[in-house]
Amino acid sequence: MTRKVRFSDRPMVHHLPAVPPLSHSPPSPASSGSLPTPPNLPYTLPGSTPYPFVLPPKPAKPLRRRFQLHVALAGPQPSIRYDCSYPPPHLSILNRHVPPHYVSEPATYPPTTSMTISSPYLPWTLRVTPRHGxxxxxxxxxxxxxxxxxxxxxxxxxxxxxxxxxxxxxxYENRYRRMRSSGDAALEKAQGVKRVDFLMGHTVFMGLVPTSDPIHWVMITSK
Structure with missing residues (x-):
């Protein structure tokens, strides 16, 4: 029997000019028709400076703040067990020792409102947004x-x-065949291949690791 894969229908620097030195003429005899020559000054006027005028340096760009990840999510050994192919409530089955309030704590410190996640298996980036705060x-x-x-x-x-x-x-086949009822399996099969199938069975969440971008993380998964 030929196996078929189904797909969903949804688709200036400035220099100051030099000041020429002033010359002084020897005093001339006083006469009624000429003005007196000013006396020699005890100091000299400034000439050109050897230092050019330099603009102040531009302020450095502020450093982007790093985030510390919650221990439940920090790879490669997060404190929770999770299979990405199951909905998050499945956590209660695999992590009976985890207190209920654990997953409601901020994912990072300091808290953030924007995160993106990628995987070596996926050609897409997953975006995470807060549902509350x-x-x-x-x-x-x-x-x-x-x-x-x-x-x-x-x-x-x-x-x-x-x-x-x-x-x-x-x-894809393993995912829909594991459904408990034939009806659920048929429905899952009809919805076609999903992004989770691109993990090729590596669906066990092994945490997130940081990248050069403070809000972007890489997800580690295994079988």
Missing amino acids: VISVSDVLHGIYVGLRTAIYPQDFNRMSRGNQKRVRKA
Whole structure:
């Protein structure tokens, strides 16, 4: 039987001029028809300066502040276990020792309202936004899950090598076949290949690692 992959239908520097030195004529005899010559001054007027006029340096750009990641999300050994192919509530099954308020804590210190996440397996970037105030641990997990549940376009699949296409197809089949009921499996299959399938089975969340951009993180995953 031929296997088919389904896709969703949704798509100036200035120099001061030199001042010429003043010359003084010897005093002339006083006469009624001429003005007296001013006496020699005890000091000299300034001439040209050896130092050019230089504009003050431009202020340095402010350094972008670094963020410290919550231990629940810090890779490569986060303090929580999570499979990205399941919705975030699945955490309660894998992390019975985690207190309920844990995931509601800010994802970074200082808190932030903007995060982007990428993966070596994905040609897309996942964007995380806060649902209440600042981004929490829960917001990060929710953003990852929702971003990975997005359907792909056929051209995304066709750009891949044949070997990777085979791995993505297998991940897709395993995902819908694990559904408990045949109805849920049929529905999941009908929705087609999603971004999560591009992880090729590497869906276990192993935390985030920083990049040169303070608000951009790389997600580590494994089987």
